[in-house]
Amino acid sequence: MKGNQVTIKDIAKQLGVSPSTVSRALQGHPDISEETKRQVNELASKLKYQPNAIALSLKHKRTRIIGVIIPEIVHFFFSSVISGIEDVAYDAGFNVIICQSNEKFDRELSNLNTLLAQRVDGILVSISKETTDFQHLHRVVAQNIPLVFFDRIAPGVQASSVIIDDHYSAYQATRHMTEAGRKRIAHFAGPQNLSISHNRKEGYLKALQDSQIDPDPSLIVEADNFEKARMAVINFIHTGNIPDGIFAVNDITAIGAMKTLQKHGYSVPEDVAVVGFSDGRFSAITEPPLSSVDQHGYEMGIIATEMLLKQILEDAGNNSTETRVLRGDLIIRGSSKI
Amino acid sequence: MKGNQVTIKDIAKQLGVSPSTVSRALQGHPDISEETKRQVNELASKLKYQPNAIALSLKHKRTRIIGVIIPEIVHFFFSSVISGIEDVAYDAGFNVIICQSNEKFDRELSNLNTLLAQRVDGILVSISKETTDFQHLHRVVAQNIPLVFFDRIAPGVQASSVIIDDHYSAYQATRHMTEAGRKRIAHFAGPQNLSISHNRKEGYLKALQDSQIDPDPSLIVEADNFEKARMAVINFIHTGNIPDGIFAVNDITAIGAMKTLQKHGYSVPEDVAVVGFSDGRFSAITEPPLSSVDQHGYEMGIIATEMLLKQILEDAGNNSTETRVLRGDLIIRGSSKI
DNA sequence: ATCCGTTCCGCAAACGATTGCGGTGACGTT
DNA sequence: AACGTCACCGCAATCGTTTGCGGAACGGAT
Numbered sequence A, B: 001m002k003g004n005q006v007t008i009k010d011i012a013k014q015l016g017v018s019p020s021t022v023s024r025a026l027q028g029h030p031d032i033s034e035e036t037k038r039q040v041n042e043l044a045s046k047l048k049y050q051p052n053a054i055a056l057s058l059k060h061k062r063t064r065i066i067g068v069i070i071p072e073i074v075h076f077f078f079s080s081v082i083s084g085i086e087d088v089a090y091d092a093g094f095n096v097i098i099c100q101s102n103e104k105f106d107r108e109l110s111n112l113n114t115l116l117a118q119r120v121d122g123i124l125v126s127i128s129k130e131t132t133d134f135q136h137l138h139r140v141v142a143q144n145i146p147l148v149f150f151d152r153i154a155p156g157v158q159a160s161s162v163i164i165d166d167h168y169s170a171y172q173a174t175r176h177m178t179e180a181g182r183k184r185i186a187h188f189a190g191p192q193n194l195s196i197s198h199n200r201k202e203g204y205l206k207a208l209q210d211s212q213i214d215p216d217p218s219l220i221v222e223a224d225n226f227e228k229a230r231m232a233v234i235n236f237i238h239t240g241n242i243p244d245g246i247f248a249v250n251d252i253t254a255i256g257a258m259k260t261l262q263k264h265g266y267s268v269p270e271d272v273a274v275v276g277f278s279d280g281r282f283s284a285i286t287e288p289p290l291s292s293v294d295q296h297g298y299e300m301g302i303i304a305t306e307m308l309l310k311q312i313l314e315d316a317g318n319n320s321t322e323t324r325v326l327r328g329d330l331i332i333r334g335s336s337k338i
Numbered sequence C: 001a002t003c004c005g006t007t008c009c010g011c012a013a014a015c016g017a018t019t020g021c022g023g024t025g026a027c028g029t030t
Numbered sequence D: 001a002a003c004g005t006c007a008c009c010g011c012a013a014t015c016g017t018t019t020g021c022g023g024a025a026c027g028g029a030t
Helices: A008-015 A019-026 A034-046 A053-060 A074-092 A107-116 A135-144 A166-179 A195-210 A226-238 A251-263 A297-314 B008-015 B019-026 B032-047 B053-060 B076-091 B107-115 B133-142 B166-178 B193-209 B224-237 B251-263 B297-314
Strands: A065-070 A096-098 A122-125 A146-152 A160-164 A185-189 A221-222 A245-248 A273-275 A293-294 A325-326 A329-331 B065-070 B095-100 B122-125 B147-150 B160-164 B185-189 B220-222 B243-249 B273-276 B292-294 B321-324 B329-331
Touching: A008 A019, A019 A034, A019 B019, A065 A074, A065 A107, A065 A297, A065 B292, A074 A096, A074 B076, A074 B095, A096 B076, A096 B095, A107 A122, A107 A135, A122 A297, A135 A146, A146 A297, A160 A166, A160 A195, A160 A297, A160 B243, A166 A185, A166 A195, A166 A273, A166 A293, A185 A226, A221 A226, A226 A251, A245 A251, A251 A273, A297 A325, B008 B019, B019 B032, B019 B133, B065 B076, B065 B107, B076 B095, B076 B297, B095 B107, B095 B147, B107 B122, B107 B133, B122 B297, B133 B147, B133 B193, B147 B297, B160 B166, B160 B243, B160 B292, B160 B297, B166 B185, B166 B193, B166 B243, B166 B273, B166 B292, B166 B329, B185 B193, B185 B224, B185 B251, B220 B224, B224 B251, B243 B251, B251 B273, B297 B321
Parallel strands: A065 A096, A065 A122, A122 A146, A146 A160, A160 A325, A185 A221, A185 A245, A245 A273, B065 B095, B065 B122, B122 B147, B147 B160, B160 B321, B185 B220, B185 B243, B243 B273
Antiparallel strands: A293 A329, B292 B329
């Protein structure tokens, strides 16, 4: 008992006119008499007529939908980005389809394919941790479908992007600790195929260099979640290799480190300073509150969507790309104050 | 330079056959010779043909899209629900359009209208805090469009729903404190037009009653976010009306209360026990870790979507509705242990 | 030579809406 | 009486795909 949605034909039939007349009447076309318009509009609202967006999309070859591929929605940063995307899209009369890759390449690929099948007008992507092959994204560009990356970009793909200055922010975060006299600063890094992780590590290294500190490889570990951070800290403790500062690639890692240190009798920030990245909802809530880099997710979503909409609406085959770099804000809280 | 997407006609033209033949060839229809099928499939994959989902939707009168209306995506609970929804929908070959109401009625209404215009196959809704008028939702039911509520339901609307047993969980949470000998337990409540807020308050009251404690109206305040909780606690302190336990309608409120208490020299849980609701990402991370009710968001998303898909696929005009009640799990952590 | 059965394919309608173009009737003008 | 003008409206094609039906071509049987 579905498909009972009212169409333009139903109105036409009831009024004894043709569908074209109804269509024109609804759009206020001058060819239609006031009387007819009145009748049509009356009946339309009485029957709660709603134009079928599908038919319009097919006709107009545009869907007014933008597709988003995001690693995981449960992260505060990403959901903030989505809020920004939604707000801008909504105001411009666009809808948003959100797909999660769950950090899996296969899922990202199939997400992309369904978005293409849906003929979305444009696509926003933040690539998964697994993604090292970018064929699918090249294909989008080759098909001239508007595409904008945010946060996690695909190197080599000719598309616009919005990122934050990871290198600079990581530098700042690390310098903040070295300037307080810390000498043995550890880094909990993310997968290095992601540009953001790579750049954060580079920023960290540069900060050490500028502070005349030789990086200690034993203090640089791959750890980008709570559990890995916990293991890494325990390892530090077992080997007696305790740092006096930790710069983590994200907040949850920083918190994992902090909690574990505290559990084993080390105090933060006295014994070990801790700085995270992304400034999620947690940061202000831990004890001590976590220093972190505010990544401006909401703003990033807004800018990315504005850039995408510009591409969509211009629609010209103008293939110039633009990269917007936002500056992260280091927010110093209790976890790194002395 | 858009619209360069390959269609069935392009393939037909290049091969000198009709579009119908191509269509049938792609579907393996027995009427088509092996040779033709081979040629078609070859060319299709060479041209990277992707069926136009729009045209299919129009033809089949189904979109394989389900629409979701959610208050705010940035809350851990809601984003967990979305993950559950996405996973089930994805496995069933459905896409998901997510709309945020931002807790505004107007936005919820216009979200619903765009979903209807898109002719989604079904809708999942958790109503906004502002929503007290349910006409728009009645309309959906009247049009026989599959609809399932989750968490925040619309009373009086004949639709299936998945909720948790707020009354029971709130009861448990409160009893847990009274059984520890607490006598002056405050409640930080949400807007009472939301059934969840209402039921949580009722559960709290019932627990007091069963513990032979007369509810103290001065200890029941409307506060459902960090800031309001802060103000409420400050007010308690100024009036010297300090409770020995707080049951909050959600975690962020509980944390606001806890933080403020600590800041003013009260210790949690010794002076005041605190229990939240929803068990977000925060709970385990605060100091002390927050006791809370695990609301099973992911599971709720899964169940709601399964119920919706059943409705969609049965498609029969079977208008029986079902309400699934999940049991929340009280998780006792440091904030309420003695 | 006629008929039948296969095999393979195309025509055209349909989904809901838009739109260029043509058509109809009522008037006014000469 | 013949024609032009105007207001108003419908036909049909179109978007991409599916699908019922009909039909051509061929071989084999009668």
